[in-house]
Amino acid sequence: MVTPDALGFETLALRAGVEPDERTGASNIPIYLSSSFVFEDTDHAASLFNLEVPGHLYSRISNPTVAAFEERMAALEGGVGAVATASGQAALALAVTTLTGSGAHVVASSSLYGGTVNLLVHTLPRFGVDTTFVDVSDHGAIEAAISDATRMVLVETIGNPAMTVADLPALADIAHRAGVPLVVDNTFATPYLCRPAEWGADIVFHSATKFISGHGSVIGGVLVDAGTFDWVGSGRFDLLTQPYAPYRNIVFSDQFGPAAFIARARAEGLRDFGACMGAEVAYRLLEGLETLAVRMDRHVSNAVTVVKHLERAGGVSAVLYPGLSSHRDHALADRLMPAGAGSILSFILEGGRDAGRRFIEGVRVFTHLANVGDARSLVIHPGSTTHAQLDAAAMAAAGIVEGLVRMSVGIEDSADLISDLDRALRASAP
Amino acid sequence: MNAYIHTGGVETRPGPAVVFIHGAGMDHTVWRFQTRWLANRGMAVLAPDLPGHGRTPGASGSSIEEAAAWLTDQLGTRPVTLVGHSMGSLIALECAARSSILLEGLVLVSTAARMRVHPALLEAATTDLPTAARLVAGWSFRSSHHGGHPEPGTWQKAATVRLVEASSAGVLANDLVACAAYDAAAVAPKVTARTLVVAGSDDRMTPATGAAELAALIPGAQVTVVEGTGHEPMLQSPRRFNSILWDFLAA
Numbered sequence: 118m119v120t121p122d123a124l125g126f127e128t129l130a131l132r133a134g135v136e137p138d139e140r141t142g143a144s145n146i147p148i149y150l151s152s153s154f155v156f157e158d159t160d161h162a163a164s165l166f167n168l169e170v171p172g173h174l175y176s177r178i179s180n181p182t183v184a185a186f187e188e189r190m191a192a193l194e195g196g197v198g199a200v201a202t203a204s205g206q207a208a209l210a211l212a213v214t215t216l217t218g219s220g221a222h223v224v225a226s227s228s229l230y231g232g233t234v235n236l237l238v239h240t241l242p243r244f245g246v247d248t249t250f251v252d253v254s255d256h257g258a259i260e261a262a263i264s265d266a267t268r269m270v271l272v273e274t275i276g277n278p279a280m281t282v283a284d285l286p287a288l289a290d291i292a293h294r295a296g297v298p299l300v301v302d303n304t305f306a307t308p309y310l311c312r313p314a315e316w317g318a319d320i321v322f323h324s325a326t327k328f329i330s331g332h333g334s335v336i337g338g339v340l341v342d343a344g345t346f347d348w349v350g351s352g353r354f355d356l357l358t359q360p361y362a363p364y365r366n367i368v369f370s371d372q373f374g375p376a377a378f379i380a381r382a383r384a385e386g387l388r389d390f391g392a393c394m395g396a397e398v399a400y401r402l403l404e405g406l407e408t409l410a411v412r413m414d415r416h417v418s419n420a421v422t423v424v425k426h427l428e429r430a431g432g433v434s435a436v437l438y439p440g441l442s443s444h445r446d447h448a449l450a451d452r453l454m455p456a457g458a459g460s461i462l463s464f465i466l467e468g469g470r471d472a473g474r475r476f477i478e479g480v481r482v483f484t485h486l487a488n489v490g491d492a493r494s495l496v497i498h499p500g501s502t503t504h505a506q507l508d509a510a511a512m513a514a515a516g517i518v519e520g521l522v523r524m525s526v527g528i529e530d531s532a533d534l535i536s537d538l539d540r541a542l543r544a545s546a547p
Numbered sequence: 548m549n550a551y552i553h554t555g556g557v558e559t560r561p562g563p564a565v566v567f568i569h570g571a572g573m574d575h576t577v578w579r580f581q582t583r584w585l586a587n588r589g590m591a592v593l594a595p596d597l598p599g600h601g602r603t604p605g606a607s608g609s610s611i612e613e614a615a616a617w618l619t620d621q622l623g624t625r626p627v628t629l630v631g632h633s634m635g636s637l638i639a640l641e642c643a644a645r646s647s648i649l650l651e652g653l654v655l656v657s658t659a660a661r662m663r664v665h666p667a668l669l670e671a672a673t674t675d676l677p678t679a680a681r682l683v684a685g686w687s688f689r690s691s692h693h694g695g696h697p698e699p700g701t702w703q704k705a706a707t708v709r710l711v712e713a714s715s716a717g718v719l720a721n722d723l724v725a726c727a728a729y730d731a732a733a734v735a736p737k738v739t740a741r742t743l744v745v746a747g748s749d750d751r752m753t754p755a756t757g758a759a760e761l762a763a764l765i766p767g768a769q770v771t772v773v774e775g776t777g778h779e780p781m782l783q784s785p786r787r788f789n790s791i792l793w794d795f796l797a798a
Contacts, residue, residue, distance in 0.1 A: 119667035121678065122685030123704070124693060133702070136695035160588075169584040170785055171698035179699035187700030197706040198698075344709040349602070365587070367556050372583060374576030374601075375709040376701065383700065 126193065126309060127410045134188030135403070148400045149181045168364050168372070168384060178387050182396035186403050190329075190339045193308040193406070194321050197344030198379040200387065201337065201399060205304060205324025206232055207392035208338030212269070212300055212320055214390065215382045216356070219245030222266035224297075226253035226283065227514040228276030231504040233302070234511065237271075250514065253283050254446070256291060263295045268353060269320075270297055274313060274453070275305035278463045278499045278523040279516025280437040282446035285453060289317025296351035298378075304328075304490070305461050309413045310454045314343035320378065327490025330405040331412050335398045340382060344375035357381060412492065412528055417457030419494075419534065420526040426535050427464050430542055432472065434520070438462040460527075461489050463499075466520040472545040473498045473522050479544030482529065482537035489525035494534055496524050550621055551575075551602035553594040555586025563626040563651060564591035565796065568618065568635030570657075571722030572672075572683065572711040574601030577632060580698075580785035581792065590796070595621060597638075599718045607718045611729040615641035619648055628652035628796060632781065633753060634722050637662065637729050643738045650740040653765075654795060657750055657778050659757035660732040660764060664723045672720035679719055680711035687778040689749035697785060707779070735764035742768040743795045747776035747783070 124132070135146045154173040156162035165174045173179050187199040202208040213236070217223070225237055227250040237248040249262040253272050263270070270292040272283040285301065292299040298319035303311060307328045313321045323329060325337035348357040348370045357377045360366035364384065369377040387393050417440075424438045436443075439450035440458035450458040466472035476496075477485050483496040487503055497503060500517050507515065526534065553575040565585055567578040575582070575594035586592040597614055599607030608614035615638050622642075626649045631639030636658035643653045665686075671679035684707040696703045711719060744762040746755035755772050762768040771791050773780040781788045 119665065119682065121681030122688075122690060123681060124691060129693065132693040134694045136693070164584055164587070167583075167587060169587055170580055170789065171696075171701075172786075173699065184699035185695075188694045188696060188702055191700065191702035191705065192694060195705055196702060197709055198701045200700055344706060347713075365556065367583075371553055372556060372576070372579055374574065374579070375706055375713065379700065 129189065129192045130406045130409050133192035134185035146182055146185045146400065146403060148396045150396055151180075152176050168367060176396070177391050177393045178383060180396050180399070183394050183399040186394070186399040187339065189403060189406055190323075191341055194303070194341040195312050195314045195343065196321065196341035197376045199339050199341040200379055200383050201325070201339045201394035203338065203392040203394055204336045205322065205326060205338035206236070208322040208324075208340040209233060209236065209302070211340050211382050211386040211390070211392065212322055213241065213246065215378060215386050216298070216354070217246050217268045218356070220266060221246050221268045222264055223248040224259060224262045224267055224270045225250050226272040226276060227251060227511070228253055228279050228281045228516060229271075229273055230277045230302070231499070231506060235506055250511070252514070253281055256284070256287055259288065260291050260295070263292070263297060267295065267297050269300045271300045271302075273302040273305065274311050275439060275459055275461070277305065278504070278521065280439050280444065280461070280463055281516070282439050282449045282453065282458075284449055285313050285316035285318055293317070296353055298346045305459050306454060307409060307413055307459070309410050310456050310459060314341075314345065316453060319343050319346040325402050326488065328409065328413065328416070330402055331408065331490065331492050332401075332405060333488060333491035333493065335401045337394050337398050337402055340379070342376060342379035346378070348377055413457070415528040416460035416526060419528060419531045420460035420462060422531045423524070423526050423534055423538065424462055426538060430538070432467050432542055432546055433464050434467045435465040436462065437464065437516075461523065461525050463521055463523045465518055466522060466545055468520060468545060468547055470500065470519040472547070473520050476522060476541045476545035479541035480537055481540065482533050483524070483541070491525065492528050494525065494527035494529060496522060499523050549604070550598075551596045552621070553582055555582035555584075555592040555594070557586035557592070559591050559593065561625065562591060563628070564593050566622065566627045566629050567592070567594040568629065568631040568638050569594075569597065569600065570633030570635050571726060572600070572714040572719035574710060576710070577779065577782060581781055581789060584789060593622070599715055607721045608725065609721060610725050611637045611641050614638045614725070615645065618642055619645060622648065624649060626651050628654065630654040630656065630792070631658075632656045633658070633778065634726050637726060637731055640731055640734055640738065641729075643740055644734045652795065653738060653740045653742040654745065654792065655742065655758070655761065656745045656781060657747060657753045657758070658731070658744060658761055659753045660735070660761040661757070662726040662729065662731065662753060664727045669720065669723050669727075672723055676714070676716070676719065677712060680708040683711050683752075684708045686751045688783070689751070689777050692777070696783070703782060731761055732764055735761055736766070738765045743791070744768055744770045745780060745788070745791060746770065746772050747778060747780040748772050748774045749776065750778045752778040
């Protein structure tokens with residue numbers, strides 16, 4: 118039987134985007150610390166500036182080291198192209214600004230990272246972009262919320278912090294029937310555990326700061342275009358299907374076909390807003406990707422160990438982890454993420470906010486900080502930190518109660534994590 | 548039928564034109580690094596989506612001859628240089644052999660004297676388009692390709708898959724059958740226009756040896772091999788390809 122010639126995930130994670138350097142033979146990508154790139158002549162310069170031929174001209178728009186990271190992420194997510202950004206928030210902002218303008222509307226899951234909610238609720242309305250939040254499991258409500266002005270349906274593969282799982286195939290169907298792309302924050306799942314494009318998502322983004330880096334050392338983001346959405350057929354996206362004056366009336370869908378979205382995101386979004394990634398950051402993220410698969414296997418196995426322990430522990434009223442058979446979305450998680458539901462979980466302490474405070478101050482191996490996806494185990498109280506700017510109703514919609522603690526389980530010796538949990542649980546008891 | 552013909556983003560002008568013809572299951576965007584570049588250098592560029600492909604409606608032609616007749620109708624009497632890729636190279640060759648076209652030059656990219664189609668690809672094109680798309684993408688690059696694309700951030704393998712997946716039902720299978728049935732070797736000696744054959748050194752769909760065999764049958768044809776590229780040299784090494792094309796057009 119003849120099968121397609123395609124490399125597996127782990128091989129792509131190590132090699133995609135990088136060829137040995139022709140001049141030096143270097144097998145790894147150099148860190149190209151160069152703000153700008155020399156033109157062959159004035160005609161070459163003009164052709165680069167006018168998007169006629171590919172190449173690097175200025176590192177705000179593209180850089181060889183960053184491009185290697187982008188290409189590797191596109192390969193891992195199964196997309197036609199990617200743009201790396203200064204942070205995950207910058208990747209989201211780039212997606213929104215490439216697809217919307219004043220008068221546009223977003224339909225978003227009510228279970229999202231607090232930073233995303235801030236952008237949608239407090240910032241975008243000032244620019245004429247409004248959002249309707251809907252329970253991600255209520256597909257009828259999502260369908261009903263889509264209006265003529267809607268330009269994207271936005272969800273997280275695994276919602277933060279209630280660990281709700283988005284039914285990506287069903288949501289993609291709903292969005293596509295309305296002529297709207299499905300945009301997915303895949304940070305918690307990583308492309309190792311879930312590749313949203315394979316389930317119908319059109320645009321995927323990450324906070325690369327998390328599992329992709331894996332070491333808590335850098336801030337970065339990435340936006341991936343699956344290349345699947347029919348921008349012309351939709352009729353909603355003049356930004357991609359009508360002439361754009363700054364590049365001599367280029368029509369992105371005519372010129373770039375399946376890559377129209379990511380081409381405009383780079384040509385306009387990085388040019389105008391400038392939230393680009395630096396070469397040194399890209400290099401560290403490339404190194405992070407090399408071990409993503411083995412780290413995620415360990416993250417998942419440690420998370421399962423921790424979850425099982427928490428389920429049996431006194432003082433814990435609920436454990437929220439999609440890998441648990443008791444979780445509302447367990448069957449869905451099994452289908453979309455057969456290799457595991459990640460390593461981020463939440464649990465609710467019976468003693469409420471005070472118990473949460475004592476628990477977090479009682480840990481010695483877990484680290485108390487505002488991040489997830491580090492190789493080290495982390496813990497935080499979302500109600501007073503990452504989601505503190507949400508009002509009571511939004512907090513309730515996101516599943517945040519006073520005793521909720523969010524945990525990102527690392528790759529340490531699991532026995533150390535269990536003994537640390539026991540110590541902190543004892544400290545949290547009244 | 549309203550044919551979609553890309554002009555490189557510049558309103559086309561009358562007179563001699565460079566015509567780009569895409570391959571099986573593809574559309575005009577495979578020429579994205581050539582069309583806009585040439586159009587902004589003062590050349591009239593025409594890159595049609597063949598019937599049933601991209602944005603041109605209708606049924607795809609069941610033979611190379613039928614596609615060539617359609618294209619000849621579209622071009623009218625203007626002088627043209629035809630640049631065809633893969634199946635498009637066979638259409639260009641067939642057009643070149645017709646007396647009704649005013650041909651200034653012929654560029655055949657990733658071509659063959661006899662374009663064989665792997666039976667597994669033909670079967671997949673009929674029954675399982677996503678697999679067919681992945682077979683095409685896999686064979687379009689050298690074995691174990693892992694990137695380094697000149698367009699920043701582009702994963703070209705997926706881009707090739709998406710183009711084929713987006714084609715209408717039956718189009719790829721029709722195209723492949725048409726390619727396999729066409730006897731390029733019989734037509735090649737009739738060509739009188741100046742001809743350049745361009746091949747990718749690592750092409751596994753239409754190996755460079757097959758391209759050279761075809762070139763040997765065309766009077767005066769030149770062959771250029773683009774090192775390090777597979778089945779899509781115009782996408783995989785655009786700077787080198789454009790240099791070769793420019794020299795041919797300027798000669």
